[in-house]
Amino acid sequence: xxSQTLQSVPAEPSPARHDSRLESRHEMSPEDAAxxxxxxxxxxxxVMADDSRIEPRDWMPAAYRKxxxxxxxxxxxxxxxGMQPEANWITRAPSLKRKxxxxxxxxxxxxxxLYLYSAAETLxxxxxxxxxxxxxxxxKYSSIFNYxxxxxxxxxxxxxxxxxxxxxxxxxxxxxSYGPYGRAMVRVCKEESFHQRQGFEILLELSHGTPAQKxxxxxxxxxxxxxxxxxxxxxxxxxxxxxxxxxxxxxxxxNDELRNRFVGMMMEQVKVLGLTxxxxxxxxxxxTKKWEHGPLDWxxxxxxxxxRGQCNAQRLERRREAHQNGAWxxxxxxxxxxxxxxxNAAKEVA
Amino acid sequence: MxxxxxxxxxxxxxxxxxxxxxxxxxVAGAGAGGDGMASATRITPGNALRPEDIALAxxxxxxxPDADAAELALRLGDDALILAQRLSHWxxxxxxxxxxxxxxxIALDQLGHARSFLTYAGGLDxxxxxxxxxxxxxxxxxxxQLFEQPNGDFAVTIARxxxxxxxxxxxxxxxxxxxxxxxxGIAAKAVKxxxxxxxxxxxxxxxxALGTEESRARMIHGLAVxxxxxxxxFRDDELTxxxxxxxxxxxxxxxxxxxxxxxxxxxxxxELEVPKVQPAPGGGRRGLHxxxxxxxxxxxQVLAREHPGASW
Numbered sequence: 192x193x194s195q196t197l198q199s200v201p202a203e204p205s206p207a208r209h210d211s212r213l214e215s216r217h218e219m220s221p222e223d224a225a226x227x228x229x230x231x232x233x234x235x236x237x238v239m240a241d242d243s244r245i246e247p248r249d250w251m252p253a254a255y256r257k258x259x260x261x262x263x264x265x266x267x268x269x270x271x272x273g274m275q276p277e278a279n280w281i282t283r284a285p286s287l288k289r290k291x292x293x294x295x296x297x298x299x300x301x302x303x304x305l306y307l308y309s310a311a312e313t314l315x316x317x318x319x320x321x322x323x324x325x326x327x328x329x330x331k332y333s334s335i336f337n338y339x340x341x342x343x344x345x346x347x348x349x350x351x352x353x354x355x356x357x358x359x360x361x362x363x364x365x366x367x368s369y370g371p372y373g374r375a376m377v378r379v380c381k382e383e384s385f386h387q388r389q390g391f392e393i394l395l396e397l398s399h400g401t402p403a404q405k406x407x408x409x410x411x412x413x414x415x416x417x418x419x420x421x422x423x424x425x426x427x428x429x430x431x432x433x434x435x436x437x438x439x440x441x442x443x444x445x446n447d448e449l450r451n452r453f454v455g456m457m458m459e460q461v462k463v464l465g466l467t468x469x470x471x472x473x474x475x476x477x478x479t480k481k482w483e484h485g486p487l488d489w490x491x492x493x494x495x496x497x498x499r500g501q502c503n504a505q506r507l508e509r510r511r512e513a514h515q516n517g518a519w520x521x522x523x524x525x526x527x528x529x530x531x532x533x534x535n536a537a538k539e540v541a
Numbered sequence: 542m543x544x545x546x547x548x549x550x551x552x553x554x555x556x557x558x559x560x561x562x563x564x565x566x567x568v569a570g571a572g573a574g575g576d577g578m579a580s581a582t583r584i585t586p587g588n589a590l591r592p593e594d595i596a597l598a599x600x601x602x603x604x605x606p607d608a609d610a611a612e613l614a615l616r617l618g619d620d621a622l623i624l625a626q627r628l629s630h631w632x633x634x635x636x637x638x639x640x641x642x643x644x645x646x647i648a649l650d651q652l653g654h655a656r657s658f659l660t661y662a663g664g665l666d667x668x669x670x671x672x673x674x675x676x677x678x679x680x681x682x683x684x685x686q687l688f689e690q691p692n693g694d695f696a697v698t699i700a701r702x703x704x705x706x707x708x709x710x711x712x713x714x715x716x717x718x719x720x721x722x723x724x725x726g727i728a729a730k731a732v733k734x735x736x737x738x739x740x741x742x743x744x745x746x747x748x749x750a751l752g753t754e755e756s757r758a759r760m761i762h763g764l765a766v767x768x769x770x771x772x773x774x775f776r777d778d779e780l781t782x783x784x785x786x787x788x789x790x791x792x793x794x795x796x797x798x799x800x801x802x803x804x805x806x807x808x809x810x811x812e813l814e815v816p817k818v819q820p821a822p823g824g825g826r827r828g829l830h831x832x833x834x835x836x837x838x839x840x841x842q843v844l845a846r847e848h849p850g851a852s853w
Binding site: 271274275278281282283284285286287288289290291294295297298301302304305308343393396397400401403404509512513516517518519520521522523524525526527530 | 592622625626629630632633634635636637638639640641642645646648649652653655656659670671674675694695747748749751752753755756759840841843844845848850851852853
C-alpha cells in the first residue's frame, strides 16, 4: 500500500499510548494524570521533532486534537457540499461519456467525505455531530462551493482550477503528523489528480471547439480564477492559525507560498488551453524566484465566509433537505438492524 | 436459444437470517461462461468490454448488428439510459453518504450498459451513442415505462430498482448466451453488476418493510406505485418473437416465472404481498411513453441541442 511508505512509525512504542476505555474504569489520581500528561507531552514533542506520526491512541495536546477535528471535518464538509455544484450538471452533461465521468467524480467526492469523517472520528468526534454542526451553520466548508456552476464549462474550470488548488493544498497534507489524516489524503490526492485532468480535458475540448464553446470556457476560467486562488486562505500576515499548524507539522507551506506556486502552474497550463487568466499582473519575480499575481478581493472572501455568498443558503438548504428527507430511512435501517441483532441473539440462546 | 435452467433455481431469500450482506437473492452460479461469481469491480483489463471498444469494433465493421439486433440493443440501451438519468438525481440527495455512493454506482453501471447497447445499436446506420441519446425525440425512445417513473421518495426508488434489477438479471443472464456475440458480451458483463443491484434493492426492501411503521407504510406505497408498470417488462411482440426464433434473445414472457419467484421470496421475507394493482397498458417499446419522459429528455438533451455538431 502506497500509504505505508509515507508513514514513519517511531521505533519504540509510545509510552503514552493508552486505552481510553481502561482509563474510564480506573479513575486516575491527579498526580498520575499530571505524570501521564508530562510523559505524553515529551513523547509528542519528540514525534514532532522527528517529523514522525501521531496515531489515534497516542497522547496529544487538547488544542492539537481540536485543530485537527476542525480541519478534517471542514475538509469532509467541503467534499460533501462540493458535490452539489457538479451534481447540478450530471443530468445535463452534453455527452454520455462526460456524464459517466462526472458521475464517477462526484461519487469520488462522497467517498472522500467518508474517509475524512472516519479520520475525524478517530479523534473522538462522531460523524452525526459533525453533520449536525454543518447543517446548523456552525462548521465551515470551503468557500469556493458557494459560487454557482453556471455553465457546462464550469465543470472544466472546477476540475482544473478548484481541484488543482485543492491538490496543491493537499499533497503536503499526505505528510501531516496525524496518521489517519495523512493516510486518507494519499488516496484523496490520487483521485483528485484524475479530477484535475478531466477538468483540463473538458476545457481543452471546449477551447478547441466552436467559438461558442471557447467563449464558454474562457468565461468559466474568468469566473473561477480569483475564487480558486483564494482557496489557499488569507495572506500569510492575516492567517492566525497557520503558525501553530506549521509547528505541529500539519501544515507544511504557507498560504501565499502555495498560492504563488499554483499561479505558476496555471500560467503554463493555460497556454496549452489557448485561454487566458484574467489577471494582467501575473509575473515571475526573478529576484525572489516566485510567481506573483494581482490583488485579490479579500472583502469578497470574508463576505462569502460570513455566509453572504451567492449559494451559501442554497447549499446548506440542500444538505438539510437531503438529511431531513432521509431521516425515516436512517431510522428504519437502525430499527431493522436492532431487530436482526435481537433475533440473532435469541437464536444463539436457543 | 436455450434457457439456462440449471442456474439460479436453488437460491432462497428465506434460507438465511437476513442480516446485512448475508441474504442470498439468487446469485449462485449466475452469469455466463461459468464466471458468474466474478467481481464486477475486478474485471481484468483484457476482459472489460468498454463502450469505446464497441465503437471501435462497429467502426471497423467487425461488429455490425442486423436490424432486429439493433432494435433490441436500442430497447435495452434506452431502458438503462433512462434509469441512469433518474438515479443520478439522487447523487448529493440520498439519505446517507453511503447511499449517495451506492445509488451513484448503480446509475454509473446502468449508464455503462446504456452506452454499450446504444453504441452497438448505432452500428446499424452509423449513429453514435450521443446521436441516439441526445438527438432522438420522445416517441423514438424504446424504453418501457417503468424506467421513466419518477424517483418519488427513497421507497419508490427502491421499489422501482427492485423490479428493474430482478428483471434485468433474468434477462441478461439469458442474453449472455445470445447467438449475437456482441449482445452476449454486453450482457455477460452487465449481469455481474446487476447482481449487486439486486442485492442492494433486496436489502433495502427488507430494511424498509421491517424497520419502522413509517418505513413499512412507505415501502408498501412504493411497491404499489411502481407495480402497474411491471407487467410491460414481460410482454412479447413481433420483434421478440423473431429474436427468440433466431437465438438472439428470449421472449420477455419467459422471464416472468423466475422474476415472480425470486421477488416473491424477498417480499415474503419482508412480510409483504405482491401489490394487487391493475397493469398499465404501457407501449414504451412502440414509443408511447408516460407524461414523465418528456421532461426527463428535455433536461438531458438541452445542452447538447444548444450546440448541434459540437464535440465535448
